[in-house]
Amino acid sequence: MIGFPRRIWPEVRAGTGFGALLYPVMVFGVGIVVNLLLQAITGRSVSSPRQLPAHLSAAGVAISIAYGVVIAPVHEELFFRGILFRSLADRYGFATGALLAGTAMNSLGTLPPGNLSLERDADVPVAPGGRERGYPKPDNERVFDKLSSVYLSGNRTRDDAPSHIRVDRKVRREVAEAWRHMCPAQVYELAGEASPAGNVVDVEVTASNCIQCGAISAKGGRLTPPEGGDGPEYSLM
Numbered sequence: 001m002i003g004f005p006r007r008i009w010p011e012v013r014a015g016t017g018f019g020a021l022l023y024p025v026m027v028f029g030v031g032i033v034v035n036l037l038l039q040a041i042t043g044r045s046v047s048s049p050r051q052l053p054a055h056l057s058a059a060g061v062a063i064s065i066a067y068g069v070v071i072a073p074v075h076e077e078l079f080f081r082g083i084l085f086r087s088l089a090d091r092y093g094f095a096t097g098a099l100l101a102g103t104a105m106n107s108l109g110t111l112p113p114g115n116l117s118l119e120r121d122a123d124v125p126v127a128p129g130g131r132e133r134g135y136p137k138p139d140n141e142r143v144f145d146k147l148s149s150v151y152l153s154g155n156r157t158r159d160d161a162p163s164h165i166r167v168d169r170k171v172r173r174e175v176a177e178a179w180r181h182m183c184p185a186q187v188y189e190l191a192g193e194a195s196p197a198g199n200v201v202d203v204e205v206t207a208s209n210c211i212q213c214g215a216i217s218a219k220g221g222r223l224t225p226p227e228g229g230d231g232p233e234y235s236l237m
């Protein structure tokens, strides 16, 4: 989508030619139809935004042309096709995603009206990918295990401090494993490792290891300030 083609000039010629043909079609064909549609739907007259001030310096004109010809299309490509279309296609499938993203782009965000409903992060099923198997094993010279890393950070949280982590202690094994992988400080341990996916396992929480990175809040946990606002104490910093 974005990148340098091997034969650049044929691409430039084709892009310029089709662009020159497409421009009047979009402005006088699609533009007029969309304008009439928007007026009918919203009941308001739609006027073109004033894109540029009346008096621009030569540098201002050059920057505006560069923005219109290069930056705006890249921005549009990144946002509408890179972010919006992908997230809609993931959620509703390719055809519906393409229709919704295309409608949103061509109506400048007016359609579809309202806000799309989103599910909470915690409600999205966890899909274990097994990537951890590719991680290098700790050798405690260049790669350190989590507990050694917490020790080396100089974290001095009291072991008897009340736990500030609000998580369910009985969850499905996939969720418990996600917490264990996400947490950089080995706060979560699983009981019943051998139980199959879908089974509920006990989660042991060692809150004093926590370095308050907040990662757990992405998947159902809640981090509260320990002891009314205290935090990890780093003796090396």
Ligand code: SF4
Binding pocket: 165, 182, 183, 184, 185, 186, 187, 209, 210, 211, 212, 213, 214, 215, 216, 217, 223
């Ligand atoms: S905040 Fe970070 S370090 Fe603390 S328990 Fe959550 S993931 Fe682990």
